[in-house]
Amino acid sequence: MFERIDQYIKDGLDRVVFIELKKDAHIDYKFEILKGIPIPINITELTKPIKEGKMDYDISLASMARGMITLIGLDNDFKYIDVYKEFLNIFDEKILEYIAYEGVKLAEEKNFHDALIYFKALITLDEDNLNGLYNYARCCQDIALLAEDKDKKKEFKREAIEALEIITEKHSDFSLAYYHLGFHYANQSLFKKAQITWEKCIDLGIDEEKKKEILFRIEELRDQIQYEEGYTCILNNQLDLGLKKLLPLAEKYSDWWNLLFFIGLGHRQLGNTKEAIKTFKKILTIKPTQVDTLNELGLCYAALNDFQHAEKYFKKALQFKKEDSEILCNLGMVYMEMGKFDESKEVLEKSIKINPNDEITMQCIKKLNQMQEHR
Missing domain, CATH: 1.25.40.10 (Tetratricopeptide repeat domain)
Known part of the structure; x- marks a missing residue:
């Protein structure tokens, strides 16, 4: 789950270095599991004391925890992930709340990539975590919006959609997921799906401002929704119903060739061959x-x-x-x-x-x- 964007975030591993505890290191018995394995530390945790002129300093358990969170967010297949998970749960019984808090703080600072890493770590530790899934999706949306590379933009959008769809399956009463999904579906020209998703959002309850926005968008897409309903009927051999939905649109959109195509297809399949020819020839005046x-x-x-x-x-x-x-x-x-x-x-x-x-x-x-x- 959530692997398509790994190629865009794994360069963050350069910010992590590994240390290893000496066998005779003094450490609370609860954390003996750390001995003999590489422990990730964020480079900034090491360089900051040096910049401050501190040449003799200890690496705290909190620094180790932050390094593990970063690594889990960057590479959830790392060999020692299970040990890191065990350490984090022992270190702080409210570790999930801490990760969520830090992720939100980073997102509010517009540091979306680092926030994403925290939320990815959160859902790696707890895959059903609503806070993690929702904020992960929001970060993906923000990164997609800012991305100049087309492939990166596409993959982060797809990632956001997957996370939001998982929410609708596991937390089906969370209306904000449906709110955002509706826009994604509309942008993919899945207009009927967008309508159904937004209507579900309204049924679950959403603030008045978002409700007005949704109703405006549904009305704005009314013709596209009717077009989608119509061509779906044609493809499902409900020819009369399909034409009933599509023909009124042709009066408004005489140069919409896709619309004309399905009208022509409906006529041909009904045996209205001469009417079909007339419609198809009209398309050729638009797209020869x-x-x-x-x-x-x-x-x-x-x-x-x-x-x-x-x-x-x-x-x-x-x-x-x-x-x-x-x-x-x-x-x-x-x-x-x-x-x-x-x-x-x-x-x-x-x-x-x-x-x-x-x-x-x-x-x-x-x-x-x-x-x-x-x-």
């Missing part, structure tokens, strides 16, 4: 090289037995996507209907080479072979 639309037009004309136009659109689609097995298969079927068996064999063999397990192409080749045998 939209391959899926060209393929759909080919299917529409094939349904009308207008194989010359079907061939035209499938071939045009292949100009922009040469290695598409589905389009090749469609063209192969058209050639078969036109009696162009050699051309059909050529494109079907190319299709099956690209996608050897495609059952439709295999059936087409079988049918072609039977037709050739009876010529």
